Amino acid sequence: MTSTVTSAATSTSVSSTASATCVNNIPPGKNGYLPPESCxxxxxxxxxxxxxILFCALYGLTTIVHIVQAVAYKKGYAWVVIMGAAWELGAFVFRTLQTRHQNSDLFDTGYTIFFLLAPIWINAFLYMTLGRMVNFFLPDKKLGRINARRFGLIFVCLDILAFMVQLGGAALSSNTGESIKTVMLGLHLYMGGIGLQELFILCFLALTIHLHRKLLQLERSGTETDLQKLSHGSYPWRWLFYTIYVALGLITVRIIFRIAQYAQGTSTSNQILTHEVYEYVFDAVPMFLALIVLNVFHPGRILQGPDSKFIKLTRAEKKEKKRTARMEKERKKRGSWGSDDSASYSLQTHGTRGHAPEYSGHEYGV
Known part of the structure; x- marks a missing residue:
């Protein structure tokens, strides 16, 4: 999730911090325009x-393509990235309306919320994709002692945590009537949330590189089954990693931009806040490119087959799996069957070596 405190936060914080100098009752100009000095x-x-309009069209196209790819490749979890693209589209629909009603709180809030929340879906899709890559490529289906099924869940939860911190900061900084101290605290909290998000991204990146190296090793000395999976798909498996690296890099660019944007405060002397082009170049464009990269090198083009998805177990199967794991754990505690304890157990059960006891059919449940 890469979030942003957009125009609503900026304008309201200025209203609260500069109420002594702002001008009331300025009549709106064309399309409801009010100058910055207006309260x-x-x-x-x-x-x-x-x-x-341009970005409505661009995000609309990538949303449609992601929907088609999700159906074509039968990737149910792709609804996550579809939500990210659709929310970006929704943000610019509100932005388009806002250009004709520049002083509308409704359109500004809609734009802010969708722009704020959309990237969390894209980030989550990357996390979920790597979990499925672990399940698909690795025989033990674990990476860094983390089970493949839990991999995406852990990082999505961390992403939501970072988002909540950012949201709290945005709420404080955009609340009218608050003091300068409270507004600045909100902005610092927001930037701290962004930093926390980047920390989680770096942890995720380290695990991604670890998986990349493990697959390179499997390619050199893996079994025939391993090599078949690595050669599966319509393009080399390495490109899936390159796609994740590029998408994470684009998200990081946006994070750095947001930190730089508010490091100078929210006054009109901050050039980043007074020129719309920065928000497009360092925010809208990177997220659009991330979606396009995921269109071109869609995970569904490589992750195909039974291991490309998590099989849902029934309640009985889950109980049996837990029972088997518990028995295996107890067996390991007792030691291997070649130990002295197991040898004694064998003699007690079978009598002399080479003579197995006779069991009735009832004892076997036959």
Missing amino acids: DAVLYYVPSFAAA
């Missing part, structure tokens, strides 16, 4: 209608 101003600039 009721929502934006520091005039938003571009053409740019909003």
Whole structure:
């Protein structure tokens, strides 16, 4: 999740921190425009209608392609990245409406919320994809002692944690009537949440590189089954890793931009806040490119077959699996069957060596 405190947070924080100098009752201009010095101003600039329409079209196209690919490759979990693309589209639909109603709190809030939440889906899709790669490629289906099924869940939960911190900071910084100290605390909390998110991304990246190296080793000395999986798909397995690296890099670019954006505060002297182009170049464009990369090198083109998805077990199967794991754990505690204890057990059960006892059919449940 890569979130952003957008125009709503900016404008309201300025209203609260500069109420002594702002001007009330300025009549709105064309499309509801109010200058930055107005107490009721929502934006520091005039938003571009053409740019909003362009990104509506771009995000609309990638959303459609992701839907088609999810169906074609039978990847049910791809609904996550579809949500990310659709929410980005929703953000720019509100942005388009806002260009014609620049002082509308409704359109500004819609744009802010969708733009704030959309990237969490894209990040989650990367986490879930790596979990399925572990399940698909590795014989023991574990990476760094983490079970493949739990892999994505752990990182998605961490992503949500970072998001909640950012959301709390955004709420404080965008609350009208708060003091300068409270607004700045909100901005610092928001930037701390972004830093926390980047920390989780770096941990995830380290595990991704670890898996990459393990697959390189399997390619050199793996079994025939391992090699068949590595050669499976319509393009080399390495490109799936390159796709994850690129997408994570683009998300990191956006995180760095957001930290730089608010490091200078929220006054009109901050050039990043008074020019819309920065938000497009370092925010909208990177997330669009991340979605396009996932279109071109979709995980479904490589992860195909039984191990490419997690099989849902019935309640009885789950109980049996736990029972088997418990028995295996107890067996390991007793030691191997070649130990002295197991030898004594064998003599007690079978009598002399080479003479097995006779069992009735009832004892075997026959």
